[in-house]
Amino acid sequence: MRAALLVTAGAALLAGACATSHQSARVLAPGKTQVTTALARTSATEGGLDEGIWTGDLQVHGGVAPGFELGGRLVRTPGGGNTGSIASIEGRFQVVPERVSIALPVGVVWQEELDDFEGGNFFLTPTVFVGTDVSPTMELIAAPKLFVFIPDDGDDDTEVEIGGSVGLRITNEARTWAVHPELGIIQFSEGTDATWITFGLGISVGN
Numbered sequence: 001m002r003a004a005l006l007v008t009a010g011a012a013l014l015a016g017a018c019a020t021s022h023q024s025a026r027v028l029a030p031g032k033t034q035v036t037t038a039l040a041r042t043s044a045t046e047g048g049l050d051e052g053i054w055t056g057d058l059q060v061h062g063g064v065a066p067g068f069e070l071g072g073r074l075v076r077t078p079g080g081g082n083t084g085s086i087a088s089i090e091g092r093f094q095v096v097p098e099r100v101s102i103a104l105p106v107g108v109v110w111q112e113e114l115d116d117f118e119g120g121n122f123f124l125t126p127t128v129f130v131g132t133d134v135s136p137t138m139e140l141i142a143a144p145k146l147f148v149f150i151p152d153d154g155d156d157d158t159e160v161e162i163g164g165s166v167g168l169r170i171t172n173e174a175r176t177w178a179v180h181p182e183l184g185i186i187q188f189s190e191g192t193d194a195t196w197i198t199f200g201l202g203i204s205v206g207n
């Protein structure tokens with residue numbers, strides 16, 4: 001799996017997009033909905049990504065119970081002959097009110113070449129969000145993550161890597177909108193020494 005995963009645009013998309021989240025450490029209240037769009041660029045020190053890759057990101061999250069929200073996410077590279085995509089769903093729990101939450105995104109990454117489906121790999125990304133208020137309208141968030149890559153063909157072993165992100169969430173006092181720049185990193189330890197770095201800018205609306 002490592003050779004197939006690390007040389008595709010879909011792999012870069014997965015690693016980069018999952019390294020950034022563009023989310024607060026706060027979980028949405030029941031009945032509240034938030035829509036987030038983001039643009040990000042992933043580059044690598046080595047390991048099969050010769051040029052930076054741009055991605056677009058769309059997320060929808062909703063509070064379903066006190067201290068619990070559900071979300072969905074779709075990320076894609078720009079169109080053309082070789083397009084990578086990820087789709088995921090996640091549940092997120094508030095552990096410490098307004099300060100710490102835990103999420104478990106589960107999804108699939110795939111690649112398309114000239115409209116042909118090029119297979120996919122499943123993934124889990126357990127994430128801990130730790131936030132602190134710099135001011136009433138500014139939150140600093142650190143989000144360490146594990147990246148669990150699961151091949152769909154059974155020929156290779158599951159791979160676990162580490163990474164995380166740091167972001168600054170700028171919002172109004174009512175938190176009905178937010179601008180969220182974020183830096184994400186994933187370090188591959190098996191099969192390559194590549195470090196992939198993503199910088200993204202997200203905009204959220206809703207509360």
